[in-house]
Amino acid sequence: xxxxxxxxxxxxxxxxxxxxxxxxxxxxxxxxxxxxxxxxxxxxxxxxxxxxxxxxxxxxxxxxxxxxxxxxxxxxxxxxxxxxxxxxxxxxxxxxxxxxxxxxxxxxxxxxxxxxxxxxxxxxxxxxxxxxxxxxxxxxxxxxxxxxxxxxxxxxxxxxxxxxxxxxxxxxxxxxxxxxxxxxxxxxxxxxxxxxxxxxxxxxxxxxxxxxxxxxxxxxxxxxxxxxxxxxxxxxxxxxxxxxxxxxxxxxxxxxxxxxxxxxxxxxxxxxxxxxxxxxxxxxxxxxxxxxxxxxxxxxxxxxxxxxxxxxxxxxxxxxxxxxxxxxxxxxxxxxxxxxxxxxxxxxxxxxxxxxxxxxxxxxxxxxxxxxxxxxxxxxxxxxxxxxxxxxxxxxxxxxxxxxxxxxxxxxxxxxxxxxxxxx
Amino acid sequence: xxxxxxxxxxxxxxxxxxxxxxxxxxxxxxxxxxxxxxxxxxxxxxxxxxxxxxxxxxxxxxxxxxxxxxxxxxxxxxxxxxxxxxxxxxxxxxxxxxxx
Numbered sequence: 001x002x003x004x005x006x007x008x009x010x011x012x013x014x015x016x017x018x019x020x021x022x023x024x025x026x027x028x029x030x031x032x033x034x035x036x037x038x039x040x041x042x043x044x045x046x047x048x049x050x051x052x053x054x055x056x057x058x059x060x061x062x063x064x065x066x067x068x069x070x071x072x073x074x075x076x077x078x079x080x081x082x083x084x085x086x087x088x089x090x091x092x093x094x095x096x097x098x099x100x101x102x103x104x105x106x107x108x109x110x111x112x113x114x115x116x117x118x119x120x121x122x123x124x125x126x127x128x129x130x131x132x133x134x135x136x137x138x139x140x141x142x143x144x145x146x147x148x149x150x151x152x153x154x155x156x157x158x159x160x161x162x163x164x165x166x167x168x169x170x171x172x173x174x175x176x177x178x179x180x181x182x183x184x185x186x187x188x189x190x191x192x193x194x195x196x197x198x199x200x201x202x203x204x205x206x207x208x209x210x211x212x213x214x215x216x217x218x219x220x221x222x223x224x225x226x227x228x229x230x231x232x233x234x235x236x237x238x239x240x241x242x243x244x245x246x247x248x249x250x251x252x253x254x255x256x257x258x259x260x261x262x263x264x265x266x267x268x269x270x271x272x273x274x275x276x277x278x279x280x281x282x283x284x285x286x287x288x289x290x291x292x293x294x295x296x297x298x299x300x301x302x303x304x305x306x307x308x309x310x311x312x313x314x315x316x317x318x319x320x321x322x323x324x325x326x327x328x329x330x331x332x333x334x335x336x337x338x339x340x341x342x343x344x345x346x347x348x349x350x351x352x353x354x355x356x357x358x359x360x361x362x363x364x365x366x367x368x369x370x371x372x373x374x375x376x377x378x379x380x381x382x383x384x385x386x387x388x389x390x391x392x393x394x395x396x397x398x399x400x401x402x403x404x405x406x407x408x409x410x411x412x413x414x415x416x417x418x419x420x421x422x423x424x
Numbered sequence: 425x426x427x428x429x430x431x432x433x434x435x436x437x438x439x440x441x442x443x444x445x446x447x448x449x450x451x452x453x454x455x456x457x458x459x460x461x462x463x464x465x466x467x468x469x470x471x472x473x474x475x476x477x478x479x480x481x482x483x484x485x486x487x488x489x490x491x492x493x494x495x496x497x498x499x500x501x502x503x504x505x506x507x508x509x510x511x512x513x514x515x516x517x518x519x520x521x522x523x524x
Contacts, residue, residue, distance in 0.1 A: 078457060139494045143485035144478060
């Protein structure tokens with residue numbers, strides 16, 4: 001019999017909050033994490049996003065550091081002092097999840113615990129900034145650029161902070177990366193290779209060239225909401241016009257049920273299964289067939305019938321085509337069940353955190369299951385009449401969730417889905 | 425812009441050895457844990473204060489950037505202690521910048 005895999009710790013950094021509790025407050029209140037970019041090139045047509053470029057470890061530790069053990073506070077100050085944004089944010093969320101899971105007490109074999117990090121292109125602003133320095137003065141690039149520019153530095157700095165001596169790796173799958181990382185950890189734990197893992201969603205720090213590139217392919221918002229940033233991310237609304245890029249990181253601790261029981265850990269939810277499917281198409285256009293196939297495969301892996309799904313956390317990035325295809329795929333997969341359950345869009349509030357989205361939404365899904373409340377989809381001012389599911393418009397409400405499904409789809413037809421259940 | 429940099433470097437060139445040592449020590453305090461708690465001597469090496477190889481690279485590079493001086497990596501590797509490093513920095517600070 002395969003190992004059951006459970007969630008025992010959560011961590012998150014978003015414009016909505018800098019821990020799971022404040023993030024939850026923001027979700028339930030229907031707050032937007034989107035504002036004007038703080039320091040981007042004024043020529044950029046896209047002026048809005050979730051900007052955490054000024055995230056400071058010192059500030060975070062001043063506000064909430066009291067909940068972390070002094071040893072880990074000291075280690076994080078030393079390790080993260082010169083670490084670029086993605087590594088700093090990722091490590092902080094991993095630390096939160098580690099503390100939340102009660103793992104600071106020890107009692108585990110560190111060689112059987114790993115770090116699976118979702119993300120790629122994580123240090124682009126750092127690369128660009130140093131490239132500019134190089135043009136002027138090659139000698140004055142950042143001293144540890146040769147090490148810290150690598151995406152793997154984000155993985156290893158967290159592994160060092162938490163003493164994780166099992167497999168540490170990076171999983172890349174565009175905006176599906178988060179779910180793919182969770183699925184990788186699920187597979188490793190089921191196979192008995194490890195007892196547990198910290199699964200992190202690393203942010204892609206935003207920089208001007210990438211944003212301009214997304215404007216040019218019409219992927220992100222830039223026309224209508226530059227002066228109303230909180231209204232820019234509007235999944236399922238008639239005026240949706242593209243995703244809203246956002247910086248956010250998140251982490252979950254996944255471990256075998258037997259490990260959690262051995263440690264006496266509080267189990268927050270069970271990761272019942274997950275799956276990925278490719279459209280075999282490099283373009284950004286989503287495909288109904290691939291998304292449906294990913295959801296069906298995840299349900300099969302989880303051994304859950306569609307009738308048992310009580311809630312869907314949609315990928316729902318606020319693009320005209322993406323939201324429509326996903327709604328059709330949910331209907332195709334869940335049949336009549338799709339019409340009687342809540343389907344909401346966390347990104348209406350967080351914006352789209354790209355490679356970390358799957359983990360951010362895993363955290364959001366577990367919180368909703370634990371609280372028995374579904375958060376709203378905000379900015380549904382003029383619901384698209386062609387999209388006719390219950391998107392939980394505007395206000396949070398109570399909902400009993402036994403099983404939940406969470407989608408993440410990436411550019412290039414990378415489709416993924418995970419299925420969660422209540423704590424066994 | 426180039427004129428501005430040269431003026432700045434002329435100012436740096438007037439720095440004394442003590443000024444340069446202060447910049448070096450300030451970076452050691454930031455980078456090498458515990459170095460603030462003990463007197464830093466010119467005759468010692470950064471290793472004596474517990475610095476690892478990457479921390480040494482960081483202290484040296486940050487100091488050169490702040491002092492606006494350039495010393496080739498091959499030359500830097502010949503410095504066996506802080507005194508020899510300061511000698512290299514002092515020499516570089518006194519050398520006029522190459523014409524561009």
